[in-house]
Amino acid sequence: MAEIIDLVLLGMLAITAFNIIFIKDLFTVVMLFGIYSFLSALIFVNLDAVDVAFTEAAVGAGISTVLMLGTLALTGRKEKASSHKTILPLLVVCVTGAALIYGTLDMPLFGDPDNPAHQHVAPRYIEDSPQEIGIPNMVTSVLASYRAFDTLGETAVVFAAAIGVLSLLGLPKRDRATIQSGLKSHLVLRVVAKMIIPLIVLFALYVQFHGDYGPGGGFQAGVIAAAALILYALVFGLPMATHVVPPRVLKALAALGVLIYAGTGVVSLFLSANFLDYSVLAEDPVAGQHIGIIAIELGVGITVFAAMLCIFYAFAGQTERKNIQ
Amino acid sequence: MSFIVDHYNYWIVVLLMMMGFYVVIAANNLVKKIVGLNIFQTSVFMMYISIGKVNGGSAPIAAEGITTYSNPLPHVLILTAIVVGVATTAVGLALVVRIKRAYGTVEENEFEDKEDLI
Known part of the structure; x- marks a missing residue:
């Protein structure tokens, strides 16, 4: 079938x-x-x-x-x-x-x-990771623990791409005095958007913190949370969205996520283990792994969320500028 | 029949890659070229996930009563590649927007003879 x-x-x-x-x-x-x-x-x-x-x-x-x-x-x-x-x-x-x-x-x-x-390596992940890392989702185990160094690189690439887009297009200024955009006349859209945006954010948080047990994790959660705010910006206009989440906060958040991720690695270095080896973060190695995975998934989620929303702001700011002209 | 089922995924991957590649070379509009690049990229994703599939296997989330799991490693590689892919696509689209501003067009054959205009 x-x-x-x-x-x-x-x-x-x-x-x-x-x-x-x-x-x-x-x-x-x-x-x-x-x-x-x-x-x-x-x-x-x-x-x-x-x-x-x-x-x-x-x-x-x-x-x-x-x-x-x-x-x-x-x-x-x-x-x-x-x-x-x-x-x-x-x-x-x-x-x-x-x-x-x-x-x-x-x-x-x-x-x-x-x-x-x-x-070779796949049977090792499948057989040992549920005991060694202590979480059932093997994809999260490999992503956040065994191959955490790769994931750090990929998070940095997302951050770098956001910087690239910002240097090419620039962020819109936080200014509520500009013309009102958004879909003012679409009452149904506005009401429905108001109802589902909190649910989308809630779902993003669920995906973020339940990623160890089911499908999900920082990458997906970051994108879903960004999608909620993009929907908000599309329906209520960019000036409102930049009022809710100001662009300069996003810039700081994008860097903060990468810092949390790399910082977790540095902490494990100071506890005399390898970079991004979480086993030393707690008395029990499995609990240490769990703490480490939650920390770095949070870093990934924050960076992906902020980078995606920054990129959207940059594009939407350009369109808005064209409309004013 | 089994010869087809054993290779069908790979053939579709090659077909998608050919279509994406063709759009990248032959399309005139830069936005369409980026769509082509994305199709090309998805074909590679499809290739990795097809290699990771094990017949009769289950999604790699440990649960009672399941003994065969598909290979989690390709999933990890492709999951991150998708997010990095959209980030780099955004950079490409930003470049397109700047090209439009500098040259007034995003059609390849129109800005070829406008080299000195910036």
């Missing part, structure tokens, strides 16, 4: 991607890309990657769609006909594709438990 679902969903994914190539209306392209992300999330669930599906649904269908629409508002929604010939790109792509298809024939069979990827 799972195989049939896999076949159908992957087929739908390919059809969606194929349509994106030919459509010249970029608004439709972005909407199709949202559908594409949701389909990918479904496929990830079907392939047992629940944490990944969670992230893809929040990020792909939520944040990137909003950012792309924000860009379209500034650059226009029609793609003009290209003056280039399409034969050469087609040839390059087909040759690459043919080489890769030939390569797949030697790939380990899909889903085979004896595949090389499931030997």
Whole structure:
């Protein structure tokens, strides 16, 4: 049964991607890309990657769609006909594709438990991590403890990307005197948004602190919390949103998250263990692991939340400026 | 039939990668190029998750009565890659906005002959 679902969903994914190539209306392209992300999330669930599906649904269908629409508002929604010939790109792509298809024939069979990827380190994680780290979600164990150094790097990349966007576009000033934006006339939207925004924030907190036991964690929680405030900004206008969460607080929060993460590592260094080795944080190594994971997941959540919202503010500020002009 | 099921995921991954790659090279509009780049990126995600799947396995969250789990390692790599991916996409889109401001267009064939205009 799972195989049939896999076949159908992957087929739908390919059809969606194929349509994106030919459509010249970029608004439709972005909407199709949202559908594409949701389909990918479904496929990830079907392939047992629940944490990944969670992230893809929040990020792909939520944040990137909003950012792309924000860009379209500034650059226009029609793609003009290209003056280039399409034969050469087609040839390059087909040759690459043919080489890769030939390569797949030697790939380990899909889903085979004896595949090389499931030997070596993976059985160690699956068998030992529930006792060693003391939490059932192996993805969180690997993400936050065994490979915490990688995750520190990735958190820093998110922070760096936010700095990049801010230096390119700048943040909007916190000023309530500018023209009122938002959807003033849409009463239904305003009422519904007011009702569901607290629930979204509550859900983000649940995902943040329950990530050790079920699917979830700092990355997903940060994105979901940012999505709640993006919804607020879309419905009630950017000036209101910057009043609730001022841009300079966000800048400080983005740095604070990375600091919490790296600081946890430094604390374990001072307790004469390796960098990001949490076993020494408490008397009992398993309790120490738990404290460490909660601390660094909090750092990740704060940085991702602040970075995503900063990026959104930067784009929305540009659009607002264009509307005033 | 089993030959198809054993390789189907990889073929779709290659197909998606081809489509994303084609959009990146051939599209005229910079926003569409970034959408293409994202499709390319998702194909890589799909590849990793397909490799992590174990037939008859369950999601890698320890629970009673379950003995087979899918491989958690690819999930960790891709989970973080998705968030980093959206952050870098945002940088790309910010560059597009600045290009629009400097050149007045985001169509590739239109700003080729405007090199001295900034």
